[in-house]
Structures are given as structure tokens and as C-alpha cells.
Amino acid sequence: MLSKTAEYALRATIYIAQKATEENKLGLEQVAEGIDSPKSFTAKILQMLTQNDRVVSSARGPRGGFYLTGKARKLPVRAILEAVEEENVITKCVLGLKECSEVRPCPMHMQYKAIKKQLRQMFENTSIQQLVEESNKGAFFISNAKTRKKKG
Amino acid sequence: MLSKTAEYALRATIYIAQKATEENKLGLEQVAEGIDSPKSFTAKILQMLTQNDRVVSSARGPRGGFYLTGKARKLPVRAILEAVEEENVITKCVLGLKECSEVRPCPMHMQYKAIKKQLRQMFENTSIQQLVEESNKGAFFISNAKTRKKKG
DNA sequence: ATAATTAAGGATAAATTTGTCCTTAATTAT
DNA sequence: ATAATTAAGGACAAATTTATCCTTAATTAT
Numbered sequence: 001m002l003s004k005t006a007e008y009a010l011r012a013t014i015y016i017a018q019k020a021t022e023e024n025k026l027g028l029e030q031v032a033e034g035i036d037s038p039k040s041f042t043a044k045i046l047q048m049l050t051q052n053d054r055v056v057s058s059a060r061g062p063r064g065g066f067y068l069t070g071k072a073r074k075l076p077v078r079a080i081l082e083a084v085e086e087e088n089v090i091t092k093c094v095l096g097l098k099e100c101s102e103v104r105p106c107p108m109h110m111q112y113k114a115i116k117k118q119l120r121q122m123f124e125n126t127s128i129q130q131l132v133e134e135s136n137k138g139a140f141f142i143s144n145a146k147t148r149k150k151k152g
Numbered sequence: 153m154l155s156k157t158a159e160y161a162l163r164a165t166i167y168i169a170q171k172a173t174e175e176n177k178l179g180l181e182q183v184a185e186g187i188d189s190p191k192s193f194t195a196k197i198l199q200m201l202t203q204n205d206r207v208v209s210s211a212r213g214p215r216g217g218f219y220l221t222g223k224a225r226k227l228p229v230r231a232i233l234e235a236v237e238e239e240n241v242i243t244k245c246v247l248g249l250k251e252c253s254e255v256r257p258c259p260m261h262m263q264y265k266a267i268k269k270q271l272r273q274m275f276e277n278t279s280i281q282q283l284v285e286e287s288n289k290g291a292f293f294i295s296n297a298k299t300r301k302k303k304g
Numbered sequence: 305a306t307a308a309t310t311a312a313g314g315a316t317a318a319a320t321t322t323g324t325c326c327t328t329a330a331t332t333a334t
Numbered sequence: 335a336t337a338a339t340t341a342a343g344g345a346c347a348a349a350t351t352t353a354t355c356c357t358t359a360a361t362t363a364t
Contacts, residue, residue, distance in 0.1 A: 025340095027339095027340070027341090028340080028341070029340095043341075043342085043343095044343090046341085047341085047342065047343075050341090050342090058340095058341060058342090059340085059341080060339085060340050060341045060342075061338090061339060061340055061341080062338065062339045062340065063339085063340085064339075064340045064341060065340075065341080066341085
């Protein structure tokens with residue numbers, strides 16, 4: 001469904017929104033550990049997310065790290081997908097046809113149309129903040145279950 | 153959403169079901185042209201689809217090629233995904249968590265659940281035959297629009 | 305039997321995605 | 335000012351997906 005890049009982007013953003021404030025930023029290491037993702041790769045993805053102050057904000061130096069502004073928290077989840085150039089899930093033809101529309105539908109078009117609409121709604125009508133609230137409310141998880149490593 | 157492999161698999165199977173019979177098989181070349189896919193790669197995918205007489209049937213030699221049996225036509229579209237090992241779209245967590253369920257949901261689980269269900273239903277409750285009928289009924293397309301090439 | 309045709313299958317290559325490492329730049333605290 | 339800390343960014347590496355090519359095996363028609 002989504003690429004690793006998009007998955008990490010979503011997890012990282014939600015995690016940062018959940019744990020960090022501008023006064024108390026989250027470092028790369030904490031993020032990567034928190035969402036169980038490869039550190040350097042996550043750094044790249046966070047770069048995409050911070051580009052043009054899009055979704056995630058960042059600061060270098062001691063006490064630096066990542067956080068989300070109040071404004072960013074109000075963004076739809078779709079903004080995360082846009083930042084990593086993965087909006088196509090919402091628009092693409094299931095069969096991968098370049099052109100697939102009402103006037104030139106693929107054989108699955110009519111059925112898939114409804115699903116695509118719901119996907120779009122999910123990503124557009126849900127804000128990052130809502131996911132954070134959802135997470136705080138109950139027992140939600142953003143990382144893989146810990147499989148305790150033995151000490152060296 | 154789906155890999156190229158899965159997209160070609162779906163297109164190829166529908167196309168073969170539409171155009172071929174056991175008496176009048178479709179050759180690899182015709183299939184690849186018909187669905188606008190790379191020939192050799194399509195051959196590999198057709199191999200997966202014919203393995204264990206799963207979805208597509210084939211015969212070598214002159215007048216050989218690919219076709220679908222009546223039984224195969226009744227298979228759910230999901231069978232195609234299974235043949236190319238891509239059923240995970242129906243089951244995987246949107247955020248890519250290894251474990252994501254009612255008892256350990258990711259922050260998007262509740263919302264995505266409904267969509268996943270519909271995806272599953274689409275792939276399970278639609279037979280290959282139905283897609284063929286759909287295709288025959290109206291103006292449906294399985295290939296990309298022809299962009300006429302200039303003669304050499 | 306022989307030649308022609310077509311899929312099967314193996315080896316390999318190209319492209320893309322995923323991931324790492326190292327240097328630089330910015331910021332903070334001393 | 336200096337040292338320490340942290341993200342930014344570039345170059346590179348590994349893994350996976352997508353794609354090609356060539357040989358072999360099976361089948362058909364002559």
C-alpha cells in the first residue's frame with residue numbers, strides 16, 4: 001500500500017507531534033528508536049518533512065531536534081504524504097493505467113472508485129492532531145512490539 | 153498501492169480471460185501488447201500465474217499460448233494477488249507495524265479497518281469472469297491509450 | 305524425423321528503494 | 335572563542351523490484 005518511506009514519515013510525524021514541543025524537542029535518535037526505524041534513513045525522511053517548513057520543524061545544536069508547531073498539527077495527514085511525494089495512492093488506478101477515469105475506466109474502476117474516495121477522505125479529513133489525540137486516549141501504538149535483546 | 157508485478161498480473165489475466173479460449177490461445181507477445189507491458193517481464197509473471205495450474209493455463213508449441221479454464225474464470229480476483237504474493241495489501245497495517253490489531257492498534261487502525269475490509273471484499277467477491285463481463289459490457293479499457301508511434 | 309513455434313526457466317542487468325556513513329553547518333553552553 | 339551537540343546534506347552501498355536475454359523443453363505441423 002504505502003512505501004517504507006511513507007510509513008516512516010507517518011509514524012515519525014505522529015510520534016514527534018505526540019512527544020515533542022518547541023521547548024522540548026525530540027532528537028533523531030529518539031525518533032528512530034521510538035518508531036523502530038533505521039536512524040539514517042529516518043533522517044532523510046525527516047529532511048523531506050522539514051523542507052520548506054512543511055510539516056515538521058527542526059533546530060540544530062544542543063537542545064535541537066524535531067517538533068511540530070500548532071499550525072502543523074492542524075494539517076491533514078495527507079500533508080505528510082505530499083511531503084514524501086506519495087499522494088498517488090489516493091489518485092492512481094488500481095491496475096496501473098496511466099489514464100483511468102469515468103470516461104475511460106479500467107474494469108475495476110467503478111468498484112475501486114469508492115475505496116479511493118474513502119482513502120482520500122481518511123487522509124484529508126484527519127488532522128495530525130486528531131491522530132495524536134487518538135493515540136493519547138487509549139492504548140495505541142506507533143512502534144513495533146519490543147523483542148528484548150540479550151545483553152552483549 | 154499495488155506493485156507493477158501485481159498490476160501486470162491483473163491486467164494480463166483479465167485480458168487473457170477476455171480474448172482467449174482453450175481452442176484459441178493468446179501468445180505472450182499478444183498479451184504484452186494488449187496490456188502494454190514489457191514482454192519478458194510479463195512472461196515471468198505469467199509463469200507465476202500458471203504455476204500449479206493456479207489461475208492461468210498454458211501450452212507450448214505452435215498454437216500454444218495462454219488461456220483460462222471455465223473453473224479459473226470463477227476464481228476471485230484475489231487468487232491473482234495470491235499467485236504473485238501480493239495479498240498483503242488486504243491485511244497489512246497502513247503504518248507498516250508488524251503487529252496491528254484490535255488489541256494493539258496503530259493510531260490509524262480504526263479508520264483504515266473499514267477501508268481494508270472493502271478492499272478485501274472487492275478482491276474476494278469479484279470473480280475474474282465478472283471483470284470480463286464488465287469489460288465486454290461497455291467501454292472499458294485494460295491497456296494504456298495508444299500514442300501512435302511514427303514509422304521508422 | 306525434422307523444422308518451426310511457443311512457453312519455461314536460468315542468468316544477468318538496470319532501475320528504484322531502502323539504508324549507511326561521513327563531513328559540514330548551525331546552535332548552545334561554557 | 336571553544337567545545338560540544340545536533341540537524342543538513344552529499345556520496346555511497348545494499349537490497350529489492352523491474353526488466354532483458356538466451357537456452358531448453360514441449361508441442362505441432364510437415
